[in-house]
Amino acid sequence: MKKRLVIALVLLVLFSTYKPQKLFLSSKFKIEEIKIENNFILNDKEIKKDLAFLYNENLIFLKIYNIKKALKKKNFIDSFEVKKIYPNKLRIKIYEKKPIAILQNKEKKFYISKNLNLINFIHLENYMDLPTIFGNKESFEILYKNLNKIDFPFNLIKKFYLFESRRWDLETYKKRLIKLPAENYTKSLKNFMNLRKENKFDKYEVFDYRINNQLILK
Numbered sequence: 001m002k003k004r005l006v007i008a009l010v011l012l013v014l015f016s017t018y019k020p021q022k023l024f025l026s027s028k029f030k031i032e033e034i035k036i037e038n039n040f041i042l043n044d045k046e047i048k049k050d051l052a053f054l055y056n057e058n059l060i061f062l063k064i065y066n067i068k069k070a071l072k073k074k075n076f077i078d079s080f081e082v083k084k085i086y087p088n089k090l091r092i093k094i095y096e097k098k099p100i101a102i103l104q105n106k107e108k109k110f111y112i113s114k115n116l117n118l119i120n121f122i123h124l125e126n127y128m129d130l131p132t133i134f135g136n137k138e139s140f141e142i143l144y145k146n147l148n149k150i151d152f153p154f155n156l157i158k159k160f161y162l163f164e165s166r167r168w169d170l171e172t173y174k175k176r177l178i179k180l181p182a183e184n185y186t187k188s189l190k191n192f193m194n195l196r197k198e199n200k201f202d203k204y205e206v207f208d209y210r211i212n213n214q215l216i217l218k
Helices: 002-017 020-028 044-050 064-071 137-149 186-196
Strands: 033-037 077-085 089-096 099-105 108-113 118-120 132-134 157-162 168-172 177-179 206-208
Touching: 033 044, 044 064, 064 077, 099 137, 108 137, 137 157, 137 186, 177 186
Parallel strands: 033 089, 099 132, 132 157, 177 206
Antiparallel strands: 077 089, 099 108, 108 118, 157 168, 168 177
8 A cells, every 4th residue: 555655656746847748749749731721812822921930839739819910911811710630730711801892092092892891902913803993981881881772783883983072973884974963872873773774775875863853864
């Protein structure tokens, strides 16, 4: 009995002063490979550069907050998922913000996402044909929400022009110009959608709704 007690005490002392499991974890589970997935705008090399500090970090004790802090620098990243692949690999799935338009506000240029967030502009060939907004973000947010309320086909419009009088001109990809009043313009947009269905209006290039309850065609 005494012998067993002595052995137990010796083992307790050994494990309290020497922790082989800690040494095992620190050497066995060092991150050696990072795989980036689901990124279409940002390239792997660019993302991995911001995550270089993760190499040789312990996979088990990895802090997601540090990854979030690093990826926050990338304006195009909306969210991400992290999967640990033991013993030493990390998989990061990226969800990018989807640009729906380009905002041109004086000399500054941004992308606008579907959630109406501003994204720093970089030249991306696939997005150069997006609608262009000549105005400010706040005014466009109101217009965009009103367009959605009436199910107006957003992809119909190539350019949005905001005037100092707080009214909009909308230019379609077919070179038709819709001149809206400053207020109650959803009624005008509904009328335009109805006219689109009738071929007899195809010959007109300007649909002027600026005067209340009137439509001037040119």
